[in-house]
Amino acid sequence: MGPIEHAVFQIGVKVEEKFHDLEFGELIRNLASYISEVESAPDDWKTNKNIKKIQEISDKISKS
Secondary structure, three states: OOHHHHHHHHHHHHHHHHHOOHHHHHHHHHHHHHHHHOOOOOOOOOOOHHHHHHHHHHHHHHHO
């Protein structure tokens, strides 16, 4: 687990513990999982499946 992934994961845990928002905490933890897959730059940013998942989660968060 890289440092960025770890930090984001811990934020998700804190959201669940402090605000009792399990759904949002899970979204954040999922984001951490996808971040771990792209901590090193992928060959193709436009078609990378993990970056697409990060974008999808970001869109869900901004709409909440």
